[in-house]
Amino acid sequence: MAKTSFREQQLQLREDAIVASVNRLLAEKGFDLMTVDEVVADVGIAKASLYKHFNSKEDLAAAAMVRVLERALAELARLREQDPAAPALSQLKAVARWTMRVQLAGEMPSLPAQNSSLRAALLGHKVYLDRLMSLSDELGVWITAAQAAGDLRPELPPEVVLYTLFARACDPVLGLLKAGGQYSDEQIIEILLLSCFGGLAAAQPLLESEPNAALAPAKKRAPASRGRASP
Amino acid sequence: MAKTSFREQQLQLREDAIVASVNRLLAEKGFDLMTVDEVVADVGIAKASLYKHFNSKEDLAAAAMVRVLERALAELARLREQDPAAPALSQLKAVARWTMRVQLAGEMPSLPAQNSSLRAALLGHKVYLDRLMSLSDELGVWITAAQAAGDLRPELPPEVVLYTLFARACDPVLGLLKAGGQYSDEQIIEILLLSCFGGLAAAQPLLESEPNAALAPAKKRAPASRGRASP
C-alpha cells in the first residue's frame, strides 16, 4: 500500500502547510478578518488549488481546530504518561499552562462564537466534534477526580470548570499583559494560573465557617436553590 | 438657549435610537458581523442618513462603547452612594455582578481586539478614551483599597485585576451556561462570581504556610523574580 505513497505524502505535506498557515492567521486575526487570499498568499499556492483541498473557508477553520485539539489530546497523553500518579488538579493546571503557552506563541486559533455560518459548519464536522468530545471527556475525568479529592470547589458544576478552562485558553487578558510588556511569558502564565485557580480574592482565614458571606455584599439574596440544577 | 431645542431634541433622540440599535447588534453579532445595512434597517432610516450622524462604522461602535461605559460609571456612582462605607471588595463584586447582568440581558457590546481599523478608531476617539480612563481610575481606587484591606490577593498586580474584571464582562462562559439552559440568570451570576473571585480550586486548609506549592506541580520553576515588574 506504499505504491503511490510519495505523491500522497507530498499532498499531505501541502495540506499540513495550509492548515498551519490557517492556524497562524486564525490566531493573529480571527476567523472573520482572515481572508482566503491571505491564506493562499502565505502558503504560496493559487486560490483554486486551495479549494480543491477544502470546500469552504469554514472547512479551513475546522481543520485548524482539529489540529489544535489533537495537539491538546497529545499533550494530555504526555502528561498522563509523564506522571501517572499526579493529582488531577496538578494535571488540570498543567493543561491550562500548556494552553497559555500555545496562545503566547501565537498558535491558538480563535473562532468567534457568534458567527452562525461557522458554527453550523463546525456542528456538521464529524472529526471536529469527535476530537472536541474526546478532549472534554478526558478533561472531565480529571475534573471530577479533582473534585472528589477535595481539590476543586464542589460548588462549581464540572461543566463550569470545563468551560472555564476552554475560555482561559483564549483569554484576552493574556494578550493585554503581553502587550503591556511588563512581564515575561512565564510570569504572565503564573499570574493567570493563580487568578484562575486561586481567584482574585485573598484566601479566606477560615473564620467561624460562614460559607459564602463574601458573596452577598449589599442585598440579601433569595433563598432559592443554588448549585447544580441537574445530576 | 432653548430656542431650537425641539429640533435638536428630536435629533438627539434619533441618535440615541441609532446607538441603542448598534449596542444591541454589537452584543448579538459582534463588530465584524454587524453590517451598517442591518443598523439602518433596525432603526428604520436610510443609510445615507446614518452617515450624516456618524462618519464610519467604527464611529458607531465607539458611540456604543461610550454609552456602555457611561452606564457603568453611573452604576459605580450609584453603588458608592448606596453604601459609602461598603468594603471595596464588595463594591468590586457588585460591579462584576452588574456587568454580567448587562451581558445576560444582551446589552453588552463586544468588540474584537484584533480588528486594527476599529482599534485605531477607538484610540483616536477622545470621548471613548476619557470614559475608559475614568472607569479604569475609579475601579483602580477600589482595587488598591481592597488589596490594602487584605481582601484581594496582594500577589496580583492591580492591572491584572482590572483587566480580569473587563474580560469577565464579556466572558464566553456566561453565554455557554445560558445556552445550556440548566441555570437561572442569577444562578449563573453567582457561580461565575464564585469562580472569578474565589477561584476554581478549593480553599486551601492553610497548612504549614507553604506559599505556592500548588502552583508548581511537576517541574521546579526557575528561581527568577516574580510578581510586580514595575512600581
Place this chain on the structure above:
DNA sequence: GTCTATAAAAAGATAGAC
C-alpha cells in the same frame, strides 16, 4: 491538481434630488 481569469455577491461609503 495547479494555475489564470472571472464571476457573483456583500458591504462600506457617497451623489444628488428634495
Place this chain on the structure above:
DNA sequence: GTCTATCTTTTTATAGAC
C-alpha cells in the same frame, strides 16, 4: 437631514485551460 440610487472595494467561490 433624509431619501433613492449608485459607486467602489473586498471577498468568497468557480470556469476552464494545461
